[in-house]
Amino acid sequence: MKKLCFVATIPAVLQSFLAGHISACTEQWPVKIVSAPIDTDLLRDLEAPFIPLAIERKVSPWRDLLVLIQLVILFRRERFDLVHSIMPKTGFLSMLAAWLAGVPNRVHTFTGQVWANKRGWKRWIFKQFDKMIVRFATHVLADSPSQRAFLVAEGVFPANKGIVIEQGSICGVDTQRFHPDSRIKNAVRAELGIGPDQTVILFLGRLNRDKGMPELAAAFTDIAARHADVMLLLVGAEEDFPFPRIEEICGTFRNRLRRVNFTPTPERYMAAADIFCLPSHREGFGQVIIEAAASGVPAVASRIYGITDAIEDGKTGLLFPAGDVGALTQALLKLIVNRDVRQQMGTAARARALELFPSQRITQQMLVFYSGLLR
Numbered sequence: 001m002k003k004l005c006f007v008a009t010i011p012a013v014l015q016s017f018l019a020g021h022i023s024a025c026t027e028q029w030p031v032k033i034v035s036a037p038i039d040t041d042l043l044r045d046l047e048a049p050f051i052p053l054a055i056e057r058k059v060s061p062w063r064d065l066l067v068l069i070q071l072v073i074l075f076r077r078e079r080f081d082l083v084h085s086i087m088p089k090t091g092f093l094s095m096l097a098a099w100l101a102g103v104p105n106r107v108h109t110f111t112g113q114v115w116a117n118k119r120g121w122k123r124w125i126f127k128q129f130d131k132m133i134v135r136f137a138t139h140v141l142a143d144s145p146s147q148r149a150f151l152v153a154e155g156v157f158p159a160n161k162g163i164v165i166e167q168g169s170i171c172g173v174d175t176q177r178f179h180p181d182s183r184i185k186n187a188v189r190a191e192l193g194i195g196p197d198q199t200v201i202l203f204l205g206r207l208n209r210d211k212g213m214p215e216l217a218a219a220f221t222d223i224a225a226r227h228a229d230v231m232l233l234l235v236g237a238e239e240d241f242p243f244p245r246i247e248e249i250c251g252t253f254r255n256r257l258r259r260v261n262f263t264p265t266p267e268r269y270m271a272a273a274d275i276f277c278l279p280s281h282r283e284g285f286g287q288v289i290i291e292a293a294a295s296g297v298p299a300v301a302s303r304i305y306g307i308t309d310a311i312e313d314g315k316t317g318l319l320f321p322a323g324d325v326g327a328l329t330q331a332l333l334k335l336i337v338n339r340d341v342r343q344q345m346g347t348a349a350r351a352r353a354l355e356l357f358p359s360q361r362i363t364q365q366m367l368v369f370y371s372g373l374l375r
Contacts (some may be wrong), residue, residue, distance in 0.1 A: 001029065001030060002029050002030075002081040002374045003029065003030045003031075003032075003080045003081050003082075003164055004025055004030070004031045004032075004040035004073070004080065004082045004084070004370070005027050005031070005032050005033070005034060005078065005080045005082070005083045005084070005328075005342070006018055006021075006022055006031070006032075006034070006048075006081075006084050006085075006141070007031075007033075007034040007035070007071075007084070007085045007086075007094040007266060008034075008035050008055075008086045008087055008090055008230075009035065009036060009055045009056070009057050009087045009089065009090045010038060010039070010055075010087075011035045011036070011038065011039050011040055011042045012042055012189065012262070013035075013086060013087060014033055014035055014041060014042075014043060014046075015042040015043060015046075015264075015347060016087065016171075016287075017047060017111075017170045017171050017291070018086065018170070018171065018289070019045070019171075019200075019367045020174075020359050020363045021169050021171065021363055021367075022046055022048055023046060023047065023351075023364075024046045024183045024260045024308075024363050024364075024367055025048075025367070026048055026049075026371065027034035027079070028367070028371075029235070029374070030097065031047075031048040031210050032049050032050075032051055032078065033048045033049070033050055033051065033053065033251075034050075034051045034052075034053050034071075034074070034082075035052070035053065036052070036053065036054060036055045036056070037053075037054065039042075040052070042264065047328065050363060051074065052334055053067060053070055053071070053074075054067065055067055055089075055093070055338050056264050057087075057170070058341065059089065059166055060135055063125060064089070064093060067093055067229070068093050068096060070190055071093060071094060071097035071098075071101075072097045072098075072100050072101050073098070073243070075097055075098055075103055075110075076101045077101075079270075080098075080103050080373060081103070081104060081105060081374055082083050082105035082106075082107065082324075082370065082373060083095075083105070083106055083107070084107040084108070084109070084201040085102050085107070085108045085109070086109045086111060086112070086170070086191060087131075088114055088126075088129065088133075090134075091109075091110075091132050091133045091137075091254060092129050092132060093113075094108070095107075095108055095133050095136035095137045096132070096136050099136040104138070105137060105138055105139070105254045105374065106126075106137045106138045106139070107132050107136075107137060107139045107140070107141065107373075108137045108139075108140050108141070109140075109142075109143060109153075109170060110141065110142045110143065110284060110355040111138060111143050111170065111284035111285070112152065112283050112284030112285075112306060113126070113127075113130060113146065113151075113282060114126050114282070115127050115130070116150070116281075116282040116304075116305075117210065117281040117310075117322075118233045119363055120287075123213045127154065127156065130151075130156050131156055131157075133155045134156060134161070136144075136162060136286050138170065138373075139373065140161060140162050140163070141162070141163050141164070141169045141285045142162050142163070142284070143164070143165075143169055143186055143253055143285040143287075143306075144164065144168035144169070144284060144285040144306045144309040144354065145164050145167075145309055146304070146305035146306055146308050147284050147285065147305050147306050147309075147310050148162045148164050148170075149157065149305070150305045154338070156234075158247060163369070164278045164361050165180065165365050165369065166326050166357075166365055167309070167356045167357065168285050168309045168310070169285050169287060169290060169357050169362060170285070170362075171287070171289065171309075171359055171362060171363070172224050172290075172357045172358055172359035172360075172361065172363070173287075173291050173293075173294045173358070173361035174294075174352055174356050174359045175294045175353065175354055175358055175359075177267050177268075178267045178270055178291045178292075178294035178295045179271075179294060179295060179296070179350075180271065180295060180296035180350070181271045183266055183294075184271040184272070185269075185272045187218075188225035188271065188272035189272055189354060190268060191261075192233065192258045192272075193258070194231050194233075194258065194272075195229075195262065195272045197317070198229045198230070198231050199227070199230045199231070199272050199274045199275070199336050200218065200230075200231050200232075200233055200275070201223075201231070201232050201273070201274070201275045201276075201332060202232065202233045202235065202269060202270070202275070202276050202277065202292070202297070203216060203232070203233070203234050203235070203236070203276075203277050203278070204235040204236055204266055204270070204271070204276070204288050204292075205235075205236045205243065205268060205278070205280075205288060206236070206237055206238075207231040207234065207238045207239055207241050207246070208235055208237050208239035208240045208241050209240055209241050209281075210280065210282055211241075211278070211279070211280050211281075212278070212279030212280050212302065212322070212328075213241040213245075213246060213322060214241065214249070214277045214316075214352055215280055215324075215325045216277060216328070217245075217249040217329055218325045219279075219325050219328045219329040219332060220232045220250060220253070220330050221250050221251065221253055222256075222325075223329060223332055223333060223336065224250070224253035224256055224274070225253070226333075227337075229320055230256065231256050231257075231258060232250075232256065232257050232258070232335060233258045233259075233260070233269065233272070233273065234246070234257065234259050234260070235259075235260040235261075235263055235266065235269050236261070236262060237261060237262045237288060237371075238261075241261050243257075255372045264288055266288070266291065266297065267291070270291055270292050270294075270295035270297060271295055272281060273292065273297050274299060274335075274342060275297065275299070275300060275332065275335050275336070275342065276288070276289065276292035276298070276299040276300070276301075276317075277299070277300045277301065277332065278296045278299060278300075278301040278302065278307065278330075279298070279300075279302055279322070280302050280304065280307065280322070281302065281303065281304070281319075281322050281323065282306075283302075283304060283306040283307050284304055284306045284313075285306045285307075285309060285310055286301060286307040286309075286310040287310075288319070289301060289307065289310040289311060290310055290356065291355050292349070292351040293310075293317075293349035293350055293352060294349075294350055294353040294354070294357075295317060295350070296344055296346040296347065296350045297318045297334060297349065298316060298318075298344055298345035298346045298347065298348075298349050299316070299318075299349070300317060300318050300319075300320065300321065300325075300328065300331045300332050300335065301315035301317060301318075301319060301320075302319070302321070302322035302340070303319040303320060303321055303322065304322050304323065304359050307319070312348070312352060315345065315346055315348050315352075316348050316349035316352050317345060317348060318331040318334065318335065318372055319331075319375050
């Protein structure tokens with residue numbers, strides 16, 4: 001019987017992006033999952049045994065070396081036939097360890113590059129780690145066609161390497177979970193003190209600079225000064241751009257901000273929104289955009305690789321140049337003041353999500369991919 005192992009830095013990533021694949025795989029093969037021992041309750045619904053390993057997101061040479069040794073020992077002991085990793089540093093450690101342990105099938109999924117918006121030596125160093133992932137992996141996946149094109153153009157892997165499943169996205173979107181729901185919309189708004197007729201701009205993700213938090217805060221401040229009925233809802237864990245800093249930028253309009261920490265039920269907040277906003281500087285695909293789309297919510301997002309696969313500009317949402325606060329403001333205003341346009345785009349967005357990104361189809365194609373390797 002073939003044995004599989006999935007490795008990610010944190011359980012939230014396994015739960016958010018790979019849960020469907022893992023559950024489907026457990027019906028055919030023995031599967032184990034490896035991640036840091038935090039928030040492990042997120043994995044309680046998975047039928048795969050959990051192996052805790054103290055993987056850290058930040059670079060820590062001695063601890064990373066220890067994790068590498070532990071992974072080599074684990075992979076040799078378990079004699080896995082396939083190891084699949086996700087997230088940059090974990091990908092490097094897992095693919096190197098799997099190579100050293102002689103795992104025959106070593107798969108890594110690229111989900112956006114930490115070096116994409118960096119310059120100088122930092123860009124070069126992080127890029128070399130991605131190249132080494134490709135060297136140690138037997139197969140690499142990219143979660144969008146435009147990300148794959150970027151990686152080929154940057155010389156990370158050759159034109160004959162790199163696979164995109166279906167139209168992109170790691171896992172697609174569960175269209176039964178993410179869908180328009182007026183009952184949930186009203187309930188969430190009541191919980192957060194938002195009126196039924198107010199316009200809600202939603203951001204869902206980590207609060208950091210790479211996600212465009214400074215630009216979003218500045219754009220909302222301008223919008224709030226013009227429209228008294230607009231609210232900004234931020235859902236996600238704080239990183240290098242904490243919520244108090246956003247409140248500081250918004251100044252007298254801070255009372256029109258709403259904040260929710262990391263949530264295992266993002267679909268509730270998608271249902272409550274009118275506009276989804278992702279002003280990110282780097283993305284592999286923009287999974288949250290198609291989740292919003294399935295909820296009937298149009299998106300305003302940066303015109304960068306990855307996101308350009310998630311939005312059909314002018315039809316399911318609006319794209320603007322990354323970092324351009326003025327363009328972001330104007331794109332949001334266009335959907336704020338044109339309710340009919342907003343609704344048309346939301347309807348088109350849901351139709352596109354249903355057609356191109358259903359999770360069942362992408363999971364089925366992943367099973368075909370794994371089966372082909374394990375044969």
